[in-house]
Amino acid sequence: QKEVEQNSGPLSVPEGAIASLNCTYSDRVSQSFFWYRQYSGKSPELIMSIYSNGDKEDGRFTAQLNKASQYVSLLIRDSQPSDSATYLCAVNFLDNYGQNFVFGPGTRLSVLP
Amino acid sequence: IAGITQAPTSQILAAGRRMTLRCTQDMRHNAMYWYRQDLGLGLRLIHYSNTAGTTGKGEVPDGYSVSRANTDDFPLTLASAVPSQTSVYFCASSDGGLVAFFGQGTRLTVV
Numbered sequence: 001q002k003e004v005e006q007n008s009g010p011l012s013v014p015e016g017a018i019a020s021l022n023c024t025y026s027d028r029v030s031q032s033f034f035w036y037r038q039y040s041g042k043s044p045e046l047i048m049s050i051y052s053n054g055d056k057e058d059g060r061f062t063a064q065l066n067k068a069s070q071y072v073s074l075l076i077r078d079s080q081p082s083d084s085a086t087y088l089c090a091v092n093f094l095d096n097y098g099q100n101f102v103f104g105p106g107t108r109l110s111v112l113p
Numbered sequence: 114i115a116g117i118t119q120a121p122t123s124q125i126l127a128a129g130r131r132m133t134l135r136c137t138q139d140m141r142h143n144a145m146y147w148y149r150q151d152l153g154l155g156l157r158l159i160h161y162s163n164t165a166g167t168t169g170k171g172e173v174p175d176g177y178s179v180s181r182a183n184t185d186d187f188p189l190t191l192a193s194a195v196p197s198q199t200s201v202y203f204c205a206s207s208d209g210g211l212v213a214f215f216g217q218g219t220r221l222t223v224v
């Protein structure tokens with residue numbers, strides 16, 4: 001059973017602070033990792049992808065991957081109230097039928113003005 | 114159409130009834146997926162299709178069936194709905210292994 005785990009939150013941070021979201025996964029052969037943002041009542045939207053160990057930065061977002069520890073994180077710098085949403089971690093794996101994705105339960109982030 | 118379109122957006126369904134949720138994409142993505150999202154459980158894969166003509170079972174396939182007659186369409190059928198199938202259903206597509214696009218979702222209530 002391939003699993004992706006996240007703290008459900010809510011994680012509350014003040015406006016302007018750094019929000020740190022964490023994700024662990026159980027399948028050692030997974031190669032692709034994604035962060036999605038989902039606003040209440042809306043569909044998930046992709047915000048970051050990462051494939052190699054280390055950091056990947058995109059604007060205020062930084063994804064960090066450590067395959068040895070099976071750990072992925074998302075940092076949001078200068079957090080804004082508009083960042084308040086649920087953040088879903090997703091891991092890609094390859095099986096007999098092709099590529100598939102497993103999602104974590106999501107972490108709810110609340111940025112307080 | 115731009116992206117993925119799901120229909121209906123919401124539905125109340127009597128238990129025991131048959132229902133098909135529709136999903137159409139215009140991006141020519143090879144892979145398509147159906148997920149259900151329940152509070153506290155996140156997105157769980159029901160069925161998927163990596164290319165037209167092929168389908169596979171995901172984590173929670175029981176009570177659901179799919180078909181993939183062409184690249185664009187991937188309908189999900191509930192043969193005999195039960196209350197535990199009350200959920201929000203998302204269709205998604207990908208090209209090259211990146212699940213980049215989700216439909217707007219279908220909110221289904223089985224009573």
